Amino acid sequence: MAVSQPTPVETRPGRPLGPRIWRWVIAVVILVAAAWSVTGLNVSVDRLLNASGDAWNVIKRMWPPAFSIEIKRGVIGKVLQSIYIAWVGTVIGAILSLPLSFLAAGNVSPRLIRLPIRQVFNAIRSVPELIVAVILIAVTGLGPWAGALAIGLHSIGTLGKLSSEAIENIDAGPIEAVDAAGGRWISAMRWAVLPQVLPVVVSYWLFRFEINVRASAVLGLIGAGGIGSELVSQLNFRNFPEVGAVLFVTIVAVITIDLLSSALRRAIIQGGAGPDQSRSGEALEDLTGMSLA
Amino acid sequence: MTAPSSPPTTWPTKPRPRVSILIGAILAIAFTVYSARQVDMRFSTFADVWTNPLWEKFWPIPWEWVFDRRNVINPLIETFQIAIISTVIGCSIALPVSFAMSRLTTPNSVTYYSSRVVMNIVRAIPDLFWAKLLVTAVGVGAFAGSWALSIFSLAVMVKLFSEDIDGADPRPLEAAKAAGGRHIPSVATGVFPTVFPAYVSYSLYVFELNIRASLVLGLVGAGGVGRVIEAQRQFFRFGRILGILVIIFVVVVVLEQVSVAVRKRLV
Numbered sequence: 001m002a003v004s005q006p007t008p009v010e011t012r013p014g015r016p017l018g019p020r021i022w023r024w025v026i027a028v029v030i031l032v033a034a035a036w037s038v039t040g041l042n043v044s045v046d047r048l049l050n051a052s053g054d055a056w057n058v059i060k061r062m063w064p065p066a067f068s069i070e071i072k073r074g075v076i077g078k079v080l081q082s083i084y085i086a087w088v089g090t091v092i093g094a095i096l097s098l099p100l101s102f103l104a105a106g107n108v109s110p111r112l113i114r115l116p117i118r119q120v121f122n123a124i125r126s127v128p129e130l131i132v133a134v135i136l137i138a139v140t141g142l143g144p145w146a147g148a149l150a151i152g153l154h155s156i157g158t159l160g161k162l163s164s165e166a167i168e169n170i171d172a173g174p175i176e177a178v179d180a181a182g183g184r185w186i187s188a189m190r191w192a193v194l195p196q197v198l199p200v201v202v203s204y205w206l207f208r209f210e211i212n213v214r215a216s217a218v219l220g221l222i223g224a225g226g227i228g229s230e231l232v233s234q235l236n237f238r239n240f241p242e243v244g245a246v247l248f249v250t251i252v253a254v255i256t257i258d259l260l261s262s263a264l265r266r267a268i269i270q271g272g273a274g275p276d277q278s279r280s281g282e283a284l285e286d287l288t289g290m291s292l293a
Numbered sequence: 294m295t296a297p298s299s300p301p302t303t304w305p306t307k308p309r310p311r312v313s314i315l316i317g318a319i320l321a322i323a324f325t326v327y328s329a330r331q332v333d334m335r336f337s338t339f340a341d342v343w344t345n346p347l348w349e350k351f352w353p354i355p356w357e358w359v360f361d362r363r364n365v366i367n368p369l370i371e372t373f374q375i376a377i378i379s380t381v382i383g384c385s386i387a388l389p390v391s392f393a394m395s396r397l398t399t400p401n402s403v404t405y406y407s408s409r410v411v412m413n414i415v416r417a418i419p420d421l422f423w424a425k426l427l428v429t430a431v432g433v434g435a436f437a438g439s440w441a442l443s444i445f446s447l448a449v450m451v452k453l454f455s456e457d458i459d460g461a462d463p464r465p466l467e468a469a470k471a472a473g474g475r476h477i478p479s480v481a482t483g484v485f486p487t488v489f490p491a492y493v494s495y496s497l498y499v500f501e502l503n504i505r506a507s508l509v510l511g512l513v514g515a516g517g518v519g520r521v522i523e524a525q526r527q528f529f530r531f532g533r534i535l536g537i538l539v540i541i542f543v544v545v546v547v548l549e550q551v552s553v554a555v556r557k558r559l560v
Contacts, residue, residue, distance in 0.1 A: 037375070038378055126542050126546060138526060214419040218422065221513055235425060235429050258417075
């Protein structure tokens with residue numbers, strides 16, 4: 001039976017008011033916060049206007065970079081030392097975090113063991129590695145080994161968190177199979193869990209290595225050796241052409257390692273790798289310790 | 294009746310390890326050993342470190358010193374100010390640059406490649422290198438630090454956000470262009486609304502990153518609470534440093550909780 005449709009009334013819905021108010025509130029809050037921050041920086045208008053000129057001056061004086069002087073001073077050896085520090089730190093972090101991450105994963109570890117280990121991971125991650133290095137350098141003495149230890153310690157926290165999350169995402173079938181066949185816990189870990197997570201975990205290690213190269217370069221600034229210490233000594237004498245050369249070498253090294261490592265990671269996780277988007281999500285997660293979800 | 298004959302048990306052969314993996318593992322181990330020598334690795338550290346008399350200086354924590362406003366709280370506020378201003382500056386500049394850096398929305402290939410090259414170079418220099426450079430260029434203090442972090446958060450933000458724009462649905466943009474829209478209005482109406490939530494959530498991340506970075510900026514003279522740590526470590530006042538660490542720890546944890554709560558509401 002046909003029911004006659006009432007003719008629709010021509011009314012357009014008004015734009016909702018709520019979101020618009022919120023938008024303004026947030027904008028005002030951000031502006032106020034920014035203004036408050038500027039007052040804390042103790043900058044006069046004068047300095048603000050001159051600053052970009054000063055910065056530009058410094059950049060101009062770096063040209064041309066004094067490559068020959070820097071190569072004589074052993075800049076290549078120093079950048080390699082930064083890479084060695086990062087690598088040793090990553091290996092320390094990888095070796096120590098792997099067993100711990102099994103104990104921290106929700107699906108294979110009992111609550112009583114899991115929770116304290118997770119807290120340890122969180123505690124480690126929340127202290128910047130530079131501050132760890134400040135303390136370690138005081139205790140173990142200046143040098144690259146202190147830097148490697150600081151990086152390794154910090155990597156335990158980040159790698160442990162990422163690896164234990166990888167373990168939580170595995171297929172539970174193989175674990176059940178080992179259980180059904182009467183296998184012990186350790187056998188389940190070795191034969192059911194490890195083969196599933198190893199490619200992902202190794203790619204996390206490589207990814208951490210990329211981050212650690214930057215970290216170890218920075219550690220040089222406070223006396224842990226490597227390219228950072230060369231930057232500091234040249235900057236303190238205001239030898240800008242040499243600084244330019246140091247920066248150039250750093251950029252080349254960092255970009256080369258990023259490219260090599262990401263190619264390797266792509267080879268390790270064939271097909272399983274998500275788009276670049278999720279990789280930068282991982283990067284952020286690693287740096288901030290927070291998940292993007 | 295004959296008993297059913299049991300099938301012959303055949304074991305699957307154990308797969309041989311792939312040559313590439315084998316070579317990779319050997320290379321990795323060799324490189325590890327070589328690097329360990331290069332960094333003067335010594336296991337004795339693990340034994341010696343516990344008996345070091347310096348540990349005694351870590352205790353007790355002088356809380357009345359730590360909670361004195363001038364000592365730690367004011368530099369900590371400065372840290373927040375550096376983080377806020379550099380997030381605002383970095384993220385605002387990142388908005389147009391990201392659109393220029395995405396294949397989908399870039400106006401032409403010259404802007405695309407030039408912005409990409411510049412941003413990759415900026416990102417390859419670690420954040421504290423920027424801080425140290427700017428301290429030399431514009432003088433010691435929070436100003437240099439906030440400038441350094443602005444540059445660095447611009448680079449990080451642009452990388453993240455431009456990849457999000459790459460992944461956006463191209464059809465609204467095509468529709469806007471087909472209707473005769475010019476480039477910038479088409480992007481603003483066709484792409485911007487779909488990627489704006491990602492922009493907000495990345496901005497929050499960058500803010501958190503900046504807080505963490507600004508805690509250590511002071512170690513190279515760029516302002517914030519790191520300046521106090523640097524000053525105290527020169528006099529081996531580790532008790533004070535430990536007190537500052539406790540406060541930093543609390544700040545980071547609280548921040549993480551707040552940030553999670555805010556992002557849950559937004560996304």
